[in-house]
Amino acid sequence: MLTSRPFAKLARSSAGRTACLSSHRSFSSIEVERIEVEHGRGQWKTYGDVSNYTPGKYQVKTFNKISPLGLARFPTEKYEIRTDKQEARNAHAIMLRSHKLQEDEVPHTVRAIARCGAGTNNIPVARMTELGIPVFNTPGANANAVKELVLCGMLLGSRRVVDGINHMEELGKAGTAKERVEKDKAMFGGREIAGKTLAVIGLGHIGAATARDAFALGMKVKGYDPGLSVKSALQLPKDLELSSSIVAAVKDADYISINIPYIKGEGGTHGIIGADVISHFKSDAVLLNFARGELVDSAAMKDFLDSSAAGRYVSDFPDDLLWDHANAVILPHLGASTEEAEDSAAAMAADTIRAFLQTGTIKNSVNFPDTELGQLTTGTTVRFTIVNKNIPGMLSKITEKFAAEGLNILQQVNHSRGDIAYNVVDIDTSTQDDVRSFKSIQEKITMLEGVLSSRVIFGKLPPGTGYAKNLDGEYFV
Numbered sequence: 094m095l096t097s098r099p100f101a102k103l104a105r106s107s108a109g110r111t112a113c114l115s116s117h118r119s120f121s122s123i124e125v126e127r128i129e130v131e132h133g134r135g136q137w138k139t140y141g142d143v144s145n146y147t148p149g150k151y152q153v154k155t156f157n158k159i160s161p162l163g164l165a166r167f168p169t170e171k172y173e174i175r176t177d178k179q180e181a182r183n184a185h186a187i188m189l190r191s192h193k194l195q196e197d198e199v200p201h202t203v204r205a206i207a208r209c210g211a212g213t214n215n216i217p218v219a220r221m222t223e224l225g226i227p228v229f230n231t232p233g234a235n236a237n238a239v240k241e242l243v244l245c246g247m248l249l250g251s252r253r254v255v256d257g258i259n260h261m262e263e264l265g266k267a268g269t270a271k272e273r274v275e276k277d278k279a280m281f282g283g284r285e286i287a288g289k290t291l292a293v294i295g296l297g298h299i300g301a302a303t304a305r306d307a308f309a310l311g312m313k314v315k316g317y318d319p320g321l322s323v324k325s326a327l328q329l330p331k332d333l334e335l336s337s338s339i340v341a342a343v344k345d346a347d348y349i350s351i352n353i354p355y356i357k358g359e360g361g362t363h364g365i366i367g368a369d370v371i372s373h374f375k376s377d378a379v380l381l382n383f384a385r386g387e388l389v390d391s392a393a394m395k396d397f398l399d400s401s402a403a404g405r406y407v408s409d410f411p412d413d414l415l416w417d418h419a420n421a422v423i424l425p426h427l428g429a430s431t432e433e434a435e436d437s438a439a440a441m442a443a444d445t446i447r448a449f450l451q452t453g454t455i456k457n458s459v460n461f462p463d464t465e466l467g468q469l470t471t472g473t474t475v476r477f478t479i480v481n482k483n484i485p486g487m488l489s490k491i492t493e494k495f496a497a498e499g500l501n502i503l504q505q506v507n508h509s510r511g512d513i514a515y516n517v518v519d520i521d522t523s524t525q526d527d528v529r530s531f532k533s534i535q536e537k538i539t540m541l542e543g544v545l546s547s548r549v550i551f552g553k554l555p556p557g558t559g560y561a562k563n564l565d566g567e568y569f570v
Contacts, residue, residue: 154184156192163439225545233298234438235429250379252283287311292346295353355385377403386410462508
């Protein structure tokens with residue numbers, strides 16, 4: 094049974110004042126059978142009104158409209174959903190779509206951020222990494238929706254369908270459609286895609302799906318992806334021709350589909366489809382951009398379209414230079430705008446957050462390493478997760494703290510990615526005869542130089558408890 098031992102039912106704010114928490118037992122020491130953790134010390138004042146906090150539940154803050162089917166993956170007995178119109182300064186996780194997240198919208202209590210989509214340009218990922226917060230995305234959740242629009246784009250680039258629709262509207266207004274239609278249709282001639290060559294740049298979920306369906310439509314397919322994984326390679330058509338470079342792929346291609354992430358900075362992908370690549374296009378090539386607008390050098394593309402009456406550019410992103418070009422079709426970012434894609438992305442994001450909060454598992458993170466340790470083996474096993482800077486000697490310092498407390502490690506895993514390292518450690522408490530307090534050991538580990546945060550995960554602990562951070566030398570729990 095859960096019992097609570099409030100420390101005078103008062104918590105001291107960062108300004109040195111006190112506030113009554115008599116009706117909020119979670120801001121205290123929490124004891125569950127043989128496990129005790131601390132909950133409530135530190136800069137809790139930054140959370141706002143504590144009456145907005147529901148003890149015993151994880152709080153998930155959402156921005157944008159998130160699919161109800163996705164949100165339904167959160168059990169109501171353990172999770173509370175707050176929309177962007179509701180205060181959620183006690184949030185344990187954030188879910189969003191296109192909202193441009195600011196650092197001041199991420200309270201100290203946030204353990205994870207998940208975007209319902211593949212791109213994370215609207216999230217300050219580098220800063221979240223510095224704060225020890227994993228950022229998740231949903232790769233593949235919208236792949237079918239985007240792939241279908243890419244195929245649509247090929248048809249729009251082959252036949253002047255949009256121009257024909259606009260022309261028929263004008264004829265309709267003039268009342269001359271029936272008498273002019275047969276004569277005027279010659280203005281909108283095109284070509285078929287069967288037997289033509291498609292170059293796919295980027296062979297991840299969307300690229301591989303596009304390649305497979307293009308083959309089914311009778312096309313020849315070439316592909317380029319320097320980071321092609323074994324898993325992705327197994328999903329490709331066996332007759333796909335792999336190219337050694339982007340230039341080699343686009344040369345002699347009738348259609349070119351780019352499906353790569355947008356990466357800023359030196360060595361990134363900004364303007365990767367520039368004059369040096371476009372100069373190798375066939376004069377009647379159709380470029381399909383359903384990845385990111387910034388991947389294409391608009392000025393270079395305009396030069397190509399101006400010089401080639403048969404060349405086309407189909408993009409799913411606004412373009413200030415090409416929006417009204419006769420040989421460009423600019424769509425309003427419709428790629429993932431289907432009910433199915435939004436449901437799938439939200440469900441994947443919700444499952445990812447649940448797995449991380451409840452077991453410490455990391456999957457589909459853009460800044461943390463994939464990490465998974467088998468489920469807690471017994472009712473006497475307590476799981477610690479520790480986020481630290483990826484510097485030498487950290488793992489030994491962490492395990493030494495456990496050893497100094499006489500705690501036996503049953504299993505552990507340590508993975509790193511870039512500047513961050515993540516540890517999952519299972520501790521055996523079966524040899525303890527009394528209530529085991531983890532307050533001291535958690536503080537000692539969290540306050541090690543280089544550690545950013547820690548969590549204690551135990552099946553019977555109230556959701557949201559057991560989290561501690563090292564805020565520039567101040568202990569927050």
